[in-house]
Amino acid sequence: VNVTYSYAGYAGCPEVPFGCRDFDRFAAREAIFNWSRWAETRYTTSGEAWQGMCNRTMASVYPLTPGPVPFYVWQAVWDLWPNATAGGAAAPAAGWRETFKFVDQLAGTPEDGYVDQAEFSTAFGLAGTFLSMFTWCEAIRAKHSDETEAWISQANGQPQLSYVAWERLWANYRPPDGFAKVSADESFVYTDANSDGVISPKEFGDIYMTCSPARTGGLTRGS
Known part of the structure:
Protein backbone atom coordinates (compact mmCIF):
# COMPACT_ATOMS: atom_id res chain seq x y z
CA VAL A 1 0.00 0.00 0.00
CA ASN A 2 1.43 3.35 -1.01
CA VAL A 3 0.36 6.35 1.01
CA THR A 4 1.14 9.82 -0.26
CA TYR A 5 0.55 12.89 1.86
CA SER A 6 1.60 16.49 1.96
CA TYR A 7 1.05 19.46 4.24
CA ALA A 8 1.57 23.17 4.28
CA GLY A 9 2.14 25.65 7.06
CA TYR A 10 -0.94 26.78 8.97
CA ALA A 11 -2.17 30.07 7.55
CA GLY A 12 -4.11 32.72 9.39
CA CYS A 13 -3.30 31.78 12.98
CA PRO A 14 -6.10 32.92 15.28
CA GLU A 15 -5.55 35.65 17.82
CA VAL A 16 -4.13 34.42 21.11
CA PRO A 17 -7.05 34.04 23.55
CA PHE A 18 -7.31 36.28 26.59
CA GLY A 19 -5.54 34.69 29.53
CA CYS A 20 -2.96 32.97 27.31
CA ARG A 21 -1.05 36.04 26.16
CA ASP A 22 2.21 37.16 27.72
CA PHE A 23 1.63 39.89 30.29
CA ASP A 24 2.54 43.24 28.72
CA GLY A 125 -2.82 58.80 41.58
CA LEU A 126 -0.60 57.61 38.73
CA ALA A 127 -1.50 60.39 36.27
CA GLY A 128 -1.16 63.10 38.91
CA THR A 129 2.32 61.91 39.84
CA PHE A 130 3.93 63.68 36.88
CA LEU A 131 4.25 67.12 38.49
CA SER A 132 5.80 65.70 41.64
CA MET A 133 8.34 63.77 39.56
CA PHE A 134 9.06 66.91 37.53
CA THR A 135 10.00 68.90 40.65
CA TRP A 136 12.13 65.99 41.88
CA CYS A 137 13.84 65.94 38.49
CA GLU A 138 14.67 69.64 38.86
CA ALA A 139 16.10 69.06 42.33
CA ILE A 140 18.32 66.22 41.09
CA ARG A 141 19.51 68.15 38.03
CA ALA A 142 20.40 71.13 40.23
CA LYS A 143 22.87 68.91 42.10
CA HIS A 144 24.17 66.66 39.32
CA SER A 145 25.31 67.64 35.83
CA ASP A 146 24.38 64.37 34.11
CA GLU A 147 22.29 61.28 34.71
CA THR A 148 25.30 59.00 35.33
CA GLU A 149 26.58 61.22 38.12
CA ALA A 150 23.07 61.46 39.56
CA TRP A 151 22.62 57.68 39.46
CA ILE A 152 25.93 57.02 41.21
CA SER A 153 24.98 59.48 43.93
CA GLN A 154 21.46 58.17 44.48
CA ALA A 155 22.05 54.43 44.01
CA ASN A 156 25.03 54.20 46.39
CA GLY A 157 26.74 51.52 44.34
CA GLN A 158 23.67 49.37 43.76
CA PRO A 159 23.09 48.08 40.20
CA GLN A 160 19.34 48.65 40.63
CA LEU A 161 17.06 50.28 43.18
CA SER A 162 14.62 48.03 44.99
CA TYR A 163 11.37 49.38 46.39
CA VAL A 164 12.91 49.57 49.87
CA ALA A 165 15.94 51.48 48.54
CA TRP A 166 13.68 53.85 46.61
CA GLU A 167 11.54 54.40 49.68
CA ARG A 168 14.62 55.58 51.60
CA LEU A 169 15.71 57.78 48.70
CA TRP A 170 12.27 59.35 48.33
CA ALA A 171 12.02 60.04 52.06
CA ASN A 172 14.98 62.43 51.75
CA TYR A 173 13.33 64.54 49.05
CA ARG A 174 11.75 67.82 50.11
CA PRO A 175 9.64 69.48 47.40
CA PRO A 176 9.61 73.27 46.91
CA ASP A 177 7.11 75.27 48.93
CA GLY A 178 3.62 75.00 47.51
CA PHE A 179 4.20 71.69 45.76
CA ALA A 180 2.82 68.37 46.94
CA LYS A 181 4.92 65.26 47.31
CA VAL A 182 3.38 61.99 46.19
CA SER A 183 3.96 58.82 48.16
CA ALA A 184 6.93 56.54 47.65
CA ASP A 185 4.52 53.97 46.19
CA GLU A 186 3.24 56.36 43.54
CA SER A 187 6.67 57.67 42.58
CA PHE A 188 8.08 54.13 42.40
CA VAL A 189 5.29 52.92 40.12
CA TYR A 190 5.75 55.95 37.88
CA THR A 191 9.53 55.45 37.62
CA ASP A 192 9.48 51.65 37.31
CA ALA A 193 8.26 51.80 33.71
CA ASN A 194 8.42 48.05 33.03
CA SER A 195 6.95 47.15 36.43
CA ASP A 196 9.59 44.55 37.23
CA GLY A 197 9.88 45.66 40.84
CA VAL A 198 13.21 47.48 40.54
CA ILE A 199 14.38 50.78 39.08
CA SER A 200 17.17 50.43 36.56
CA PRO A 201 19.73 53.09 35.60
CA LYS A 202 17.79 53.63 32.35
CA GLU A 203 14.48 54.16 34.13
CA PHE A 204 16.19 56.57 36.51
CA GLY A 205 17.74 58.34 33.51
CA ASP A 206 14.36 58.69 31.83
CA ILE A 207 13.06 60.59 34.86
CA TYR A 208 16.26 62.65 34.99
CA MET A 209 15.55 63.78 31.42
CA THR A 210 11.91 64.68 32.15
CA CYS A 211 12.73 68.30 32.98
CA SER A 212 15.74 68.71 30.70
CA PRO A 213 15.84 71.84 28.48
CA ALA A 214 15.67 69.55 25.45
CA ARG A 215 12.34 68.15 26.66
CA THR A 216 10.84 71.41 27.91
CA GLY A 217 12.12 73.79 25.24
CA GLY A 218 14.19 75.67 27.79
CA LEU A 219 11.21 76.33 30.06
CA THR A 220 11.26 75.47 33.73
CA ARG A 221 8.50 75.08 36.27
CA GLY A 222 6.77 78.41 36.77
CA SER A 223 8.03 79.95 33.49
Whole structure:
Protein backbone atom coordinates (compact mmCIF):
# COMPACT_ATOMS: atom_id res chain seq x y z
CA VAL A 1 0.00 0.00 0.00
CA ASN A 2 1.43 3.35 -1.01
CA VAL A 3 0.36 6.35 1.01
CA THR A 4 1.14 9.82 -0.26
CA TYR A 5 0.55 12.89 1.86
CA SER A 6 1.60 16.49 1.96
CA TYR A 7 1.05 19.46 4.24
CA ALA A 8 1.57 23.17 4.28
CA GLY A 9 2.14 25.65 7.06
CA TYR A 10 -0.94 26.78 8.97
CA ALA A 11 -2.17 30.07 7.55
CA GLY A 12 -4.11 32.72 9.39
CA CYS A 13 -3.30 31.78 12.98
CA PRO A 14 -6.10 32.92 15.28
CA GLU A 15 -5.55 35.65 17.82
CA VAL A 16 -4.13 34.42 21.11
CA PRO A 17 -7.05 34.04 23.55
CA PHE A 18 -7.31 36.28 26.59
CA GLY A 19 -5.54 34.69 29.53
CA CYS A 20 -2.96 32.97 27.31
CA ARG A 21 -1.05 36.04 26.16
CA ASP A 22 2.21 37.16 27.72
CA PHE A 23 1.63 39.89 30.29
CA ASP A 24 2.54 43.24 28.72
CA ARG A 25 3.51 45.46 31.64
CA PHE A 26 4.03 48.53 29.48
CA ALA A 27 0.55 48.25 27.96
CA ALA A 28 -1.04 47.69 31.37
CA ARG A 29 0.79 50.70 32.81
CA GLU A 30 -0.35 52.87 29.89
CA ALA A 31 -3.96 51.75 30.35
CA ILE A 32 -3.87 52.50 34.09
CA PHE A 33 -2.26 55.89 33.42
CA ASN A 34 -5.13 56.85 31.07
CA TRP A 35 -7.73 55.40 33.43
CA SER A 36 -6.20 57.48 36.23
CA ARG A 37 -6.57 60.67 34.18
CA TRP A 38 -10.28 59.94 33.79
CA ALA A 39 -10.80 58.88 37.42
CA GLU A 40 -9.19 62.07 38.74
CA THR A 41 -11.69 64.16 36.78
CA ARG A 42 -14.61 62.28 38.31
CA TYR A 43 -13.46 61.90 41.91
CA THR A 44 -11.68 64.39 44.15
CA THR A 45 -9.77 61.79 46.17
CA SER A 46 -8.80 58.16 45.89
CA GLY A 47 -11.04 57.46 48.88
CA GLU A 48 -14.06 58.82 47.02
CA ALA A 49 -13.10 56.77 43.97
CA TRP A 50 -12.72 53.62 46.06
CA GLN A 51 -16.14 54.18 47.60
CA GLY A 52 -17.84 55.06 44.32
CA MET A 53 -16.24 52.40 42.15
CA CYS A 54 -15.07 49.49 44.30
CA ASN A 55 -17.25 49.47 47.41
CA ARG A 56 -20.38 50.15 45.40
CA THR A 57 -19.57 47.39 42.92
CA MET A 58 -18.74 44.90 45.68
CA ALA A 59 -21.99 45.70 47.50
CA SER A 60 -23.95 45.05 44.30
CA VAL A 61 -22.70 41.45 44.05
CA TYR A 62 -24.51 39.21 46.55
CA PRO A 63 -23.26 38.05 49.05
CA LEU A 64 -20.12 40.22 48.84
CA THR A 65 -19.54 43.24 51.04
CA PRO A 66 -17.32 46.30 50.50
CA GLY A 67 -13.63 45.45 50.72
CA PRO A 68 -10.71 44.26 48.56
CA VAL A 69 -11.81 43.52 45.00
CA PRO A 70 -11.22 39.96 43.72
CA PHE A 71 -10.22 39.17 40.16
CA TYR A 72 -13.71 38.18 39.01
CA VAL A 73 -15.25 41.48 40.18
CA TRP A 74 -12.55 43.77 38.79
CA GLN A 75 -14.07 43.74 35.29
CA ALA A 76 -17.20 45.46 36.61
CA VAL A 77 -15.04 48.11 38.28
CA TRP A 78 -12.90 48.57 35.17
CA ASP A 79 -15.93 48.86 32.89
CA LEU A 80 -17.07 51.98 34.76
CA TRP A 81 -14.44 53.79 32.70
CA PRO A 82 -16.15 54.72 29.40
CA ASN A 83 -13.03 53.92 27.38
CA ALA A 84 -12.75 50.43 28.88
CA THR A 85 -15.08 49.01 26.26
CA ALA A 86 -14.27 51.45 23.47
CA GLY A 87 -12.97 50.30 20.13
CA GLY A 88 -10.54 51.71 17.61
CA ALA A 89 -8.18 54.50 18.62
CA ALA A 90 -10.02 55.04 21.92
CA ALA A 91 -9.51 51.45 23.06
CA PRO A 92 -7.22 51.08 26.09
CA ALA A 93 -3.79 49.52 25.63
CA ALA A 94 -4.74 46.63 27.92
CA GLY A 95 -7.89 44.97 29.19
CA TRP A 96 -9.31 44.35 32.64
CA ARG A 97 -7.32 41.15 33.21
CA GLU A 98 -3.97 42.82 32.54
CA THR A 99 -4.81 45.90 34.56
CA PHE A 100 -5.91 43.76 37.51
CA LYS A 101 -2.53 42.04 37.55
CA PHE A 102 -0.76 45.40 37.32
CA VAL A 103 -2.73 47.03 40.15
CA ASP A 104 -2.45 43.92 42.34
CA GLN A 105 1.33 44.47 42.41
CA LEU A 106 1.22 48.09 43.55
CA ALA A 107 1.79 49.74 46.94
CA GLY A 108 4.83 47.58 47.64
CA THR A 109 2.72 44.47 48.17
CA PRO A 110 2.96 41.02 46.53
CA GLU A 111 0.14 39.72 44.35
CA ASP A 112 -2.63 38.12 46.38
CA GLY A 113 -5.54 38.00 43.93
CA TYR A 114 -7.22 41.11 45.34
CA VAL A 115 -7.02 44.85 44.68
CA ASP A 116 -7.03 46.50 48.08
CA GLN A 117 -7.54 50.18 48.85
CA ALA A 118 -3.82 51.00 49.07
CA GLU A 119 -3.16 49.45 45.64
CA PHE A 120 -6.19 51.20 44.17
CA SER A 121 -5.06 54.53 45.64
CA THR A 122 -1.63 54.17 44.02
CA ALA A 123 -3.23 53.43 40.65
CA PHE A 124 -5.66 56.34 41.05
CA GLY A 125 -2.82 58.80 41.58
CA LEU A 126 -0.60 57.61 38.73
CA ALA A 127 -1.50 60.39 36.27
CA GLY A 128 -1.16 63.10 38.91
CA THR A 129 2.32 61.91 39.84
CA PHE A 130 3.93 63.68 36.88
CA LEU A 131 4.25 67.12 38.49
CA SER A 132 5.80 65.70 41.64
CA MET A 133 8.34 63.77 39.56
CA PHE A 134 9.06 66.91 37.53
CA THR A 135 10.00 68.90 40.65
CA TRP A 136 12.13 65.99 41.88
CA CYS A 137 13.84 65.94 38.49
CA GLU A 138 14.67 69.64 38.86
CA ALA A 139 16.10 69.06 42.33
CA ILE A 140 18.32 66.22 41.09
CA ARG A 141 19.51 68.15 38.03
CA ALA A 142 20.40 71.13 40.23
CA LYS A 143 22.87 68.91 42.10
CA HIS A 144 24.17 66.66 39.32
CA SER A 145 25.31 67.64 35.83
CA ASP A 146 24.38 64.37 34.11
CA GLU A 147 22.29 61.28 34.71
CA THR A 148 25.30 59.00 35.33
CA GLU A 149 26.58 61.22 38.12
CA ALA A 150 23.07 61.46 39.56
CA TRP A 151 22.62 57.68 39.46
CA ILE A 152 25.93 57.02 41.21
CA SER A 153 24.98 59.48 43.93
CA GLN A 154 21.46 58.17 44.48
CA ALA A 155 22.05 54.43 44.01
CA ASN A 156 25.03 54.20 46.39
CA GLY A 157 26.74 51.52 44.34
CA GLN A 158 23.67 49.37 43.76
CA PRO A 159 23.09 48.08 40.20
CA GLN A 160 19.34 48.65 40.63
CA LEU A 161 17.06 50.28 43.18
CA SER A 162 14.62 48.03 44.99
CA TYR A 163 11.37 49.38 46.39
CA VAL A 164 12.91 49.57 49.87
CA ALA A 165 15.94 51.48 48.54
CA TRP A 166 13.68 53.85 46.61
CA GLU A 167 11.54 54.40 49.68
CA ARG A 168 14.62 55.58 51.60
CA LEU A 169 15.71 57.78 48.70
CA TRP A 170 12.27 59.35 48.33
CA ALA A 171 12.02 60.04 52.06
CA ASN A 172 14.98 62.43 51.75
CA TYR A 173 13.33 64.54 49.05
CA ARG A 174 11.75 67.82 50.11
CA PRO A 175 9.64 69.48 47.40
CA PRO A 176 9.61 73.27 46.91
CA ASP A 177 7.11 75.27 48.93
CA GLY A 178 3.62 75.00 47.51
CA PHE A 179 4.20 71.69 45.76
CA ALA A 180 2.82 68.37 46.94
CA LYS A 181 4.92 65.26 47.31
CA VAL A 182 3.38 61.99 46.19
CA SER A 183 3.96 58.82 48.16
CA ALA A 184 6.93 56.54 47.65
CA ASP A 185 4.52 53.97 46.19
CA GLU A 186 3.24 56.36 43.54
CA SER A 187 6.67 57.67 42.58
CA PHE A 188 8.08 54.13 42.40
CA VAL A 189 5.29 52.92 40.12
CA TYR A 190 5.75 55.95 37.88
CA THR A 191 9.53 55.45 37.62
CA ASP A 192 9.48 51.65 37.31
CA ALA A 193 8.26 51.80 33.71
CA ASN A 194 8.42 48.05 33.03
CA SER A 195 6.95 47.15 36.43
CA ASP A 196 9.59 44.55 37.23
CA GLY A 197 9.88 45.66 40.84
CA VAL A 198 13.21 47.48 40.54
CA ILE A 199 14.38 50.78 39.08
CA SER A 200 17.17 50.43 36.56
CA PRO A 201 19.73 53.09 35.60
CA LYS A 202 17.79 53.63 32.35
CA GLU A 203 14.48 54.16 34.13
CA PHE A 204 16.19 56.57 36.51
CA GLY A 205 17.74 58.34 33.51
CA ASP A 206 14.36 58.69 31.83
CA ILE A 207 13.06 60.59 34.86
CA TYR A 208 16.26 62.65 34.99
CA MET A 209 15.55 63.78 31.42
CA THR A 210 11.91 64.68 32.15
CA CYS A 211 12.73 68.30 32.98
CA SER A 212 15.74 68.71 30.70
CA PRO A 213 15.84 71.84 28.48
CA ALA A 214 15.67 69.55 25.45
CA ARG A 215 12.34 68.15 26.66
CA THR A 216 10.84 71.41 27.91
CA GLY A 217 12.12 73.79 25.24
CA GLY A 218 14.19 75.67 27.79
CA LEU A 219 11.21 76.33 30.06
CA THR A 220 11.26 75.47 33.73
CA ARG A 221 8.50 75.08 36.27
CA GLY A 222 6.77 78.41 36.77
CA SER A 223 8.03 79.95 33.49
